Amino acid sequence: MMKLAVICANGKAGRLIVKEAVRLAEPERKILTGSRLPTGNRVTEKCLLYKQAGQGYPDSRSPSRLFVPGRKGGILMQAKNYLQFLAEQAHTVVMATLDEGGRPVTCAVDLMDWEEDGLIFLTARGKNFYRRLKANPHIALTALQGRDTLSSTAVSLQGLAREEGPRRLPGLFLKNPYMERIYPDEDSRRSLTVFQIYEGRGEWFDLSRRPIERASFSFGGAAAGEEGYAVTSRCTGCGQCLGVCPQGCIDLGRVPAVIRQEHCLHCGNCMEICPQKAVIRRAAK
Numbered sequence: 001m002m003k004l005a006v007i008c009a010n011g012k013a014g015r016l017i018v019k020e021a022v023r024l025a026e027p028e029r030k031i032l033t034g035s036r037l038p039t040g041n042r043v044t045e046k047c048l049l050y051k052q053a054g055q056g057y058p059d060s061r062s063p064s065r066l067f068v069p070g071r072k073g074g075i076l077m078q079a080k081n082y083l084q085f086l087a088e089q090a091h092t093v094v095m096a097t098l099d100e101g102g103r104p105v106t107c108a109v110d111l112m113d114w115e116e117d118g119l120i121f122l123t124a125r126g127k128n129f130y131r132r133l134k135a136n137p138h139i140a141l142t143a144l145q146g147r148d149t150l151s152s153t154a155v156s157l158q159g160l161a162r163e164e165g166p167r168r169l170p171g172l173f174l175k176n177p178y179m180e181r182i183y184p185d186e187d188s189r190r191s192l193t194v195f196q197i198y199e200g201r202g203e204w205f206d207l208s209r210r211p212i213e214r215a216s217f218s219f220g221g222a223a224a225g226e227e228g229y230a231v232t233s234r235c236t237g238c239g240q241c242l243g244v245c246p247q248g249c250i251d252l253g254r255v256p257a258v259i260r261q262e263h264c265l266h267c268g269n270c271m272e273i274c275p276q277k278a279v280i281r282r283a284a285k
Contacts, residue, residue: 159220229259
């Protein structure tokens with residue numbers, strides 16, 4: 001495990017500001033520099049990050065998640081951090097589009113870049129993939145990283161894509177030089193065009209943690225989803241739900257009980273066993 005020092009300077013209002021991210025890759029250094037961290041009794045002017053080779057940070061497997069002692073879960077994540085993870089860590093995703101009959105078609109797609117409000121990929125105008133995107137802008141994608149199931153993290157996203165044209169191609173080829181081996185010169189790139197996923201919502205799912213960890217995010221004006229289950233006022237606190245919860249993520253310290261959504265598998269066991277029918281499914285927006 002390699003330690004990465006983040007040198008912090010005192011900020012205003014009792015906060016710390018990341019001044020320099022030492023020994024981080026340039027994209028990560030850019031994200032971290034200027035980030036604000038809450039102070040705590042164990043946060044000093046030298047905060048430590050840890051990175052496990054090839055696996056990201058051990059508490060989250062994320063390229064931009066900071067562990068801050070004293071903060072529950074140690075999570076400081078925004079939508080842009082998940083987008084960065086998709087483009088720079090996962091890079092290759094499985095993307096679904098719809099054919100003319102409304103049937104899903106999947107293909108592997110490399111994400112060429114990310115922005116605070118979107119993801120960038122390219123394709124050729126002669127491909128069926130291009131025709132499907134032009135006919136219906138709705139896409140869904142999933143990226144998975146890990147050695148096996150119990151070390152894996154996944155990000156799934158659904159959103160809208162639009163064509164931007166070839167303007168960004170030179171910069172994308174500089175950022176992704178391996179593309180020159182596929183399209184070696186300007187003539188071979190004449191049919192390429194760039195797309196932006198400009199609106200979407202998604203979910204981070206981490207099976208490497210116990211209990212599991214999940215989080216939702218949205219960008220480009222899309223509404224964040226609220227899936228899973230919730231406990232209503234019918235709850236009597238009997239505790240049968242906790243007995244069948246595989247992650248033990250139901251808080252019975254109050255009535256009605258509370259499901260800790262960040263650890264919920266969405267299996268539905270609690271709803272099925274509740275004698276009071278107090279557990280309901282949260283409707284996705």
